[in-house]
Amino acid sequence: MTPPEIALWLVLRSNEAGLRFRRQHAAGGHVLDFYCAPARLAIEVDGECHNHGDRPERDAARDAWLVAQNIHILRYPAREMLANLDDVLRQITSVAVDRRTSFES
Template structure:
């Protein structure tokens, strides 16, 4: 994996990261309750973590894994194109991205956690 050429959690992102944590979606809050404090296989996840120019919903540095939750706004073609560009950039710096629709966090929480564990190399 190539190292990330950008420093993480850039100072100019601090306000954005804090706002995203404060104004997060209910799905983000629900998933965070299951990921925080190394509850998933002992892996440490960070919430609203900056990698390069992007702020990720959840990031596991040990697995170089980003977990993104998508609401209805991500159905917009312009947003989908932005997400594809973002995912491509993150892949170039060695970060894998997995995405879930917000509703899956509530409808299938165990399946979401199992998919995250598998992507992180735990399963």
């Protein structure tokens, strides 16, 4: 894992909502950076390489496959993990709690 992914993993593991996340989760032919199964939520931390070559097209194809599986994707630039980690965690937690609640009903 990259330093931004490590920073996010450390706060995801100890989140106050009690959400459980997996890292490097296999989904179809893809590997998700982080995944919360009860919320059907994928979190991707995108470094600069995601803006070059065929990565944008590959990311779009993966996102389309995930959406077809009813998995919501949150994407964050790697620099956000270092600059605004608390805000990112709040957003992820909020989305995950809302989605988990909708699947429990």
